[in-house]
Amino acid sequence: MTKYYAEPFKIKMVEPIKVLSREEREEKIQKANYNVFALDSDDVYIDLLTDSGTGAMSDQQWGGVMMGDEAYSGSRSFKRLMESAKDIFGYEYFQPVHQGRAAEKVVMPMYLEKGKVAISNMHFDTTRAHVELAGARAIDCVIKEAQDTVNYHPFKGNMDNERLVTLIEKYGPEKVGLIIITVTNNSAGGQPVSMENIRETSKIAAKYNIPVCIDAARYAENAYFIKQREEGYADKSIKEIAREMFSYGEIFTMSAKKDAIINMGGLIGIKKDTALYETVKARTIPLEGFISYGGLAGRDLEAMAIGLQEGTNFDYLQYRIGQIEYLAAKLDKAGIAYQSPAGGHALFIDAKKMLPHIPYYQFPAQTLALELYKEAGIRSCDIGSYMMGNNPDTGQQIESEFEFTRLAVPRRVYTQSHLDVIVEALIAIKERADQLNGYEITWEPPILRHFTAKLKPL
Missing domain, CATH: 3.90.1150.10 (Aspartate Aminotransferase, domain 1)
Known part of the structure; x- marks a missing residue:
């Protein structure tokens, strides 16, 4: 058996590309x-x-595009997306938006303002930008092992939780508006975060009464690494691992252009706080559009509902x-x-x-x-x-x-x-x-x- 795995699909259509001199x-x-x-x-x-948004959609997704319900409100495609997302993440509420940075635009000012900080295992570019646009400052807190590119560590994306406590004590818990866990950790090299580390970060946040937001752009890839590398998860499915991961946050922002394998779309998830969901809805309507489309066409919602499932295969x-x-x-x-x-x-x-x-x-x-x-x-x-x-x-x-x-x-x-x-x-x-x-x-x-x-x- 080869060490590497061939494409689990066959090609139906091709796009010509050219080579310049x-x-x-x-x-x-x-x-x-x-x-x-x-x-x-x-x-x-x-x-x-x-x-981001550059993947190839499947025949099922393209079929879904043709079935998209373009109703302004109460769309069938919106309902299918809600069902698909709840199946994977286990959250109560979801809000579609047009892409990941739109989710950040909605969420970051809810927690951050001038004089506050956001601490993350590493902020990616748009996340850092929206932290700063809200008037706050972004602080990265990845483990030291990530800085050694040559030596092996199974979870180089991990939060440095010892330093996290030091930073919280330094700034004061009231000044830390948000703890952000990015899975996988893009800026550190697409490196995964272990379940143990996510769990420990969540406990620290709870101790200081600081909310946890998960940057979920590549959550399925992170779940795959946990299954392959972390003790106790080899026999669990990608969905089971994902549900546990997200149980340690209260909200997530997601660019669905990655692990949902679509060309445009994003998602905000709220675990169970109804008041928090009402705030997200109130901010989404003027920024992105009505809550049942969130800046997307019905066909995009349909493709996202299907792609979320395919991304966990x-x-x-x-x-x-x-x-x-x-x-x-x-x-x-x-x-x-x-x-x-x-x-x-x-x-x-x-x-x-x-x-x-x-x-x-x-x-x-x-x-x-x-x-x-x-x-x-x-x-x-x-x-x-x-x-x-x-x-x-x-x-x-x-x-x-x-x-x-x-x-x-x-x-x-x-x-x-x-x-x-x-x-x-x-x-x-x-x-x-x-x-x-x-x-x-x-x-x-x-x-x-x-x-x-x-x-x-x-």
């Missing part, structure tokens, strides 16, 4: 001001920019994470460092190790991402100092704990041959890594700069 790619990235987000998708060969998850493990094994042979062990949705290349001569303020992870595009038309992104941006109080460049170039693999889209091309490109870059120079920013917006900033090579 090296000269054409260099011209395209220069016109894009060396920002991969500014590239046209037609000019990208293998697109690993994100796994064990065979699918085994294949999905197997793709990342395949990439990792190839890079091990090539001596290319990444956040080890392989994450769920992406492989995070350690750009600091590949480009040690480029300082954080010249953005080594962004440099590697740009070089990947020039080398082979592969679009990836920076998860490092370039993405972290500037300190909102001092305006100074933040030095990230990590300098990762993220290779986010879309769900059910690319084959093993595409993965082999990625490996070959990284090997070619490694051979001339000492010849690469960093970049500097020539223009940037105040928040979430990496989406639209302009750069130039040094």
Whole structure:
């Protein structure tokens, strides 16, 4: 039996992609001001920019699209989504929104304001932005083992609970508006969080009367890792593990564009607090639309209801994470460092190790991402100092704990041959890594700069 698992599906439709010449790619990235987000998708060969909304829907989901009920209120599709979500998460109330950051836009100001902090195992970019937009400050509290990209730890996404207590005591429980558990931990390399750690974080939060919010974008992948790596869960189903995970929070925000395998959509879940649900509804109506559609068409609600179930399928998850493990094994042979062990949705290349001569303020992870595009038309992104941006109080460049170039693999889209091309490109870059120079920013917006900033090579 092979170590890696082939696709548990067959292909019914294909989309042609083209390969530009090296000269054409260099011209395209220069016109894009060396920002991969500014590239046209037609000019990208293998697109690993994100796994968010870029997956391939199933025949069942496309069939559901045709059956979507577009009623403004009381939609059948809304009711099916509520039933599907309750089956998986075990919560009482759910509110659809148009994507994950919309969920954060609704939820974060309910808990956070100027003078407060949010503590997370790690905030991702939009979460951090919505914490700051609410006037609060975001504090990351991941375990120290996550900083060692080479050595193995089964749950590098874990909250550092000893430090969490120290931070709560430092700021005072009344100043900690929210504890956020991100599963899996994207910024730390797509690394899972153990059930034991989630349980302990929840106990600490309860002791200090601080609410817990779960960032649920990749909850199914996290549940898969718990099943594979944590004692006592091997015989439990993905749904059983998910229900226990979510029992330790009182609310969750979710980008359904990841583990629900849809192109657009998000979800807010409220465990049982009716008053909290009423507040969420009251904020959703002016921000997203009426509660039974939340900024989405009925067909999107239908696809989400089906995709939530498909995302918990064990065979699918085994294949999905197997793709990342395949990439990792190839890079091990090539001596290319990444956040080890392989994450769920992406492989995070350690750009600091590949480009040690480029300082954080010249953005080594962004440099590697740009070089990947020039080398082979592969679009990836920076998860490092370039993405972290500037300190909102001092305006100074933040030095990230990590300098990762993220290779986010879309769900059910690319084959093993595409993965082999990625490996070959990284090997070619490694051979001339000492010849690469960093970049500097020539223009940037105040928040979430990496989406639209302009750069130039040094």
